[in-house]
Amino acid sequence: MNIPVVAKRILLQFRRDKRSVALMIVAPMLVLTLLWLVLDTDDRLVEIAVVEAPEAVYEQLASGRMEVTILDEETAREQLNNAEIDALLKWEEARPILLLEGSDPTNHELIKTAVQQAMGMEIGESVRVDYWHGTEDMNIFHYTGPVLIGFFIFFFVFIVGGVSFLRERTQGTLERVLTTPIHRYELVGGYLLGFGLFTILQSILIVFYSVYVLDMYMVGNLWRVLFITLLLALTALSLGTLLSAYAKNEFQMIQFIPLVIVPQVFFSGLFPVEGLAGWIQLIGNLMPLTYGAEALRGIMLRNENLGDLQWQVFMLLVFFLVFTALNVKALKRHRKL
Amino acid sequence: MIELNGVSHSFGNIKVLEDINLSVDKGEVFGLLGPSGSGKTTLVRIMTGMIVPDEGRVRLRDQEMPKRSLMKRFGYMAQEDALYQELTAWENLDFFASFYLRKKKKERMEHVLHITGLTEYKERPVFKFSGGMKRRLSLAIALVHNPDILILDEPTTGLDPVLRRSIWSEFYQLKENGKTILITTHALDEAEKCDRLAMLRGGKVIAAGSPGEWKKELRTDSLEDVFLHYGGGDI
Numbered sequence: 001m002n003i004p005v006v007a008k009r010i011l012l013q014f015r016r017d018k019r020s021v022a023l024m025i026v027a028p029m030l031v032l033t034l035l036w037l038v039l040d041t042d043d044r045l046v047e048i049a050v051v052e053a054p055e056a057v058y059e060q061l062a063s064g065r066m067e068v069t070i071l072d073e074e075t076a077r078e079q080l081n082n083a084e085i086d087a088l089l090k091w092e093e094a095r096p097i098l099l100l101e102g103s104d105p106t107n108h109e110l111i112k113t114a115v116q117q118a119m120g121m122e123i124g125e126s127v128r129v130d131y132w133h134g135t136e137d138m139n140i141f142h143y144t145g146p147v148l149i150g151f152f153i154f155f156f157v158f159i160v161g162g163v164s165f166l167r168e169r170t171q172g173t174l175e176r177v178l179t180t181p182i183h184r185y186e187l188v189g190g191y192l193l194g195f196g197l198f199t200i201l202q203s204i205l206i207v208f209y210s211v212y213v214l215d216m217y218m219v220g221n222l223w224r225v226l227f228i229t230l231l232l233a234l235t236a237l238s239l240g241t242l243l244s245a246y247a248k249n250e251f252q253m254i255q256f257i258p259l260v261i262v263p264q265v266f267f268s269g270l271f272p273v274e275g276l277a278g279w280i281q282l283i284g285n286l287m288p289l290t291y292g293a294e295a296l297r298g299i300m301l302r303n304e305n306l307g308d309l310q311w312q313v314f315m316l317l318v319f320f321l322v323f324t325a326l327n328v329k330a331l332k333r334h335r336k337l
Numbered sequence: 338m339i340e341l342n343g344v345s346h347s348f349g350n351i352k353v354l355e356d357i358n359l360s361v362d363k364g365e366v367f368g369l370l371g372p373s374g375s376g377k378t379t380l381v382r383i384m385t386g387m388i389v390p391d392e393g394r395v396r397l398r399d400q401e402m403p404k405r406s407l408m409k410r411f412g413y414m415a416q417e418d419a420l421y422q423e424l425t426a427w428e429n430l431d432f433f434a435s436f437y438l439r440k441k442k443k444e445r446m447e448h449v450l451h452i453t454g455l456t457e458y459k460e461r462p463v464f465k466f467s468g469g470m471k472r473r474l475s476l477a478i479a480l481v482h483n484p485d486i487l488i489l490d491e492p493t494t495g496l497d498p499v500l501r502r503s504i505w506s507e508f509y510q511l512k513e514n515g516k517t518i519l520i521t522t523h524a525l526d527e528a529e530k531c532d533r534l535a536m537l538r539g540g541k542v543i544a545a546g547s548p549g550e551w552k553k554e555l556r557t558d559s560l561e562d563v564f565l566h567y568g569g570g571d572i
Contacts, residue, residue, distance in 0.1 A: 002436055005436065173419040177436075182436055183405075335403070336403075
């Protein structure tokens with residue numbers, strides 16, 4: 001079995017290449033810190049459900065910028081739990097209660113203002129405000145944080161993994177290794193193992209820093225977060241090494257960033273896409289980061305377990321396995337056997 | 338030990354090798370001589386199984402290439418030093434040795450470092466190595482699993498005469514132990530040291546024989562004349 005041989009060498013190389021280690025661990029922390037410092041709130045399309053509301057209130061709300069639906073209490077709560085709607089307006093003992101979904105703080109002010117206008121009542125005084133997930137203190141950093149963790153892990157693993165595999169090609173070691181009796185899958189497997197071990201460390205440090213130092217909102221299980229980030233890192237690694245086959249040098253590897261990385265930023269949920277046309281939203285479904293981001297948000301903001309996130313985990317695994325298989329196949333260019 | 342029959346290969350529509358036939362016998366130092374661009378490296382890569390030729394057959398130890406079990410049987414040294422710059426000589430050697438050896442690995446590693454004269458530099462990272470040291474480390478890697486066949490692509494290019502001589506004495510030592518060595522070169526003084534030669538030009542073998550035979554045939558003392566005679570003046 002040659003997989004551990006390759007993995008060991010990769011870890012040794014990491015030990016010698018402190019800058020790459022820093023790039024993968026410190027850079028995400030630094031950028032997260034910067035975003036934490038500057039992020040501000042903005043508005044977007046929101047969906048709100050009303051339960052047993054007076055006709056006048058409903059009409060007033062519906063005339064605004066929000067999408068309003070009338071639901072029964074049970075359905076509304078379920079939809080709120082799955083973050084399908086942003087807020088629920090209901091009455092308890094003749095007193096209005098505004099229940100905000102809570103994991104997206106960008107729309108809180110918008111909803112509060114609209115409800116206040118529709119009902120002519122002071123929010124917080126006559127209308128009680130509750131949060132289904134999260135708390136009043138949530139801001140956009142808490143909301144986008146999980147996505148950013150996923151994004152930076154994806155990005156830096158993609159770059160470092162892709163470039164190091166590319167260097168194997170350009171310095172001739174890839175071909176040299178393939179003149180040994182190694183199987184192609186063992187080489188790819190060794191890369192995944194070596195980087196996998198390293199990305200576990202990377203994920204632990206970044207997640208701990210985000211949660212405990214930057215105080216990112218986190219109600220879920222830390223192990224689940226690490227599981228998703230590891231899965232995301234492996235997907236990024238397999239994609240990076242695969243695309244490195246189509247780059248002649250490091251600079252061409254960097255050229256994949258606007259093609260592969262930047263689009264994922266726009267469609268993975270960092271920016272709200274609910275208001276966009278269906279086919280545009282579909283683009284996001286083709287991107288690994290979308291599933292990683294959804295899963296991380298689910299765990300960190302809504303304490304979802306892996307059962308709730310089956311689909312996301314499944315899709316990440318599919319991406320990972322497909323990219324890995326293509327990697328093994330791409331090596332045929334160097335050796336048919 | 339190495340046998341090529343009717344090997345032809347093209348990259349795109351450029352024909353790199355045309356109908357190559359040659360065989361290397363056990364215990365022989367065989368030289369593949371030719372100017373750069375003549376197809377030497379492609380031919381070597383075909384022998385190592387990295388490239389499957391468009392036409393023709395390649396046999397190593399009477400078995401058809403490419404075949405995984407044969408990969409253990411030869412040691413290969415590429416034209417460019419394929420080494421991990423940030424790792425030490427020992428770590429590089431250990432990495433490649435691990436694909437072949439389990440028991441006796443350390444012993445073999447110490448041995449090949451000794452014969453290439455690198456023992457005292459084994460803890461040094463490769464990026465601090467001189468060109469000659471890198472060549473010697475590449476040779477050590479090719480030798481580490483004690484293969485019967487050595488396929489060496491320009492093993493002494495860029496080395497000083499002293500180092501060259503020491504590497505050649507190592508080749509003769511290996512030959513005496515029954516190893517078969519195929520080297521490529523464009524240096525005539527090296528060609529002289531081979532038992533047999535094949536001259537490659539424009540993807541074809543234009544002459545084959547031993548240096549002595551050639552000189553006799555053309556009634557000259559210098560291999561350079563032979564080279565010019567077969568190769569034409571426009572190399």
